[in-house]
Amino acid sequence: MKNEINIIHVDMDAYFASVEQLDNPKLRGKAVIIGGVNLDNRGVVSTASYEARKFGVHSAMPIARAKKLCPHGIYLPGRHTRYQELSKQIFNVFLEFTPRVEKLSIDEAFLNVKGCHRLHGSSRKIAEQIKKRVLKKTGLVCSVGVAGNKFLAKIASDLDKPDGLVIIKDEDIINILDPLSIKKIPGIGKKTAQKLNQIGIYKIKELKSLNLMELIEIFGKQGRSLYNLIRGKDKRQVSINQQVKSISNENTFPRDVTDSELLLKYLLELCQKVTRRLRKQKFIANIVFIKVKDNTFHLTTRRITLNEYIDSTDDLYKHSKNLLKDINIKKPIRLIGVGVAGFKEKSNEQLSLFNTSNKDIDFNLTIDSIKDKFGNKSIRRARDLLKKEEREKK
Secondary structure, three states: OOOOOOOEEEOOHHHHHHHHHHHHHOOOOOOEEEEEEEOOOOOOEEEHHHHHHHOOOOOOOOHHHHHHHHOEEEEEEEEEHHHHHHHHHHHHHHHOOOOOEEEEEEEEEEEEEEEEHHHOOOOOHHHHHHHHHHHHHOOEEEEOOOOOOOEEEEEEEEHOOOOOOEEEOOOHHHHHHOOHHHOOOOOOOOHHHHHHOOOOOEEEEHOOOHHHHHHHHHHOOOHHHHHHHHHOOOOOOOOOOOOOEEEEEEEEEEEOOOOOOHHHHHHHHHHHHHHHHHHHOEEEEEEEEEEEEOOOOEEEEEEEEEEEOOOOOOHHHHHHHHHHHOOOOOOOOOEEEEEEEEEEOOOOHHHHHOOOOOHHHHHHHHHHHHHHHHOOOOOOOOOHHOOOOOOOOO
């Protein structure tokens, strides 16, 4: 029995860069590279326009590397408020066709359109209408994949970028999947691909030559699902639960940090950002995690599940500082990040769970209110101030 072709994957094309080109027509047709907070050589690329990609620039690439590949590129900081604004309009388009929308990121989603055909036409027609309405409402183009499951739909959306529309029917699965690079499989990163290349595996067809036990040996428990995916089988459902699973912030330093006190000041800054976002969404959390990357790019992570739920800056700082102490830092630090997970909604009854006093809760909310009105830099804690020489360097 053939699969019903009811799953649609929508992926906005070079989203951040496309928004910048939309808002500034002078940027159209040019190599636009969007960085993070910093555009210095220590930052990383968030998004690159297709013009920049021709030079080998891609997301997650260090800015320093991008500038070598594309020295004439236009490097811009991200404007996330604007990206969120347009994202809401895009997702409202999706909801015009089906309530079953699974948000993967600010610019990417799965849709299940089963039961929507009488009203909106075939899955192909729905995909075509989505592309037209997104373009009309936002001025942006997207690529769309249509298939019988999530894996195939995601593969399809990537086959004809930008502005593509690809449908994978059951009879086409083998012919489409087999010639594809193993790098096209979500979850197979650079290191895993290199490992497979060493044993002569470059294409999905070659990966299919490995039996189930061999895949489990290489990929662990993920080997079983991979065995099915490369054969076009995927039982995952489109989930409409869009609740945020974690909130985090990180900072790549302008210069490697060796001063432990300075590192703690950066950590406190991040804790403030994370807890402010946490309170905005009216969540409390009981999982705290940090990550530290040294100047050799070695990444270390630590996490802890608390017996209490928190949303205050002081509580997060206390626990993340303890996690940081647990890391045996021997080399200069390039990046630090902190985050929370394990959410539940905050209610008046749950306030008694906190160690934080009501006075401290009011203090946090007051700080949030001032920053909302006057900006992030309008008010700062005394112990949050960086050393004068570091501020001057920045």
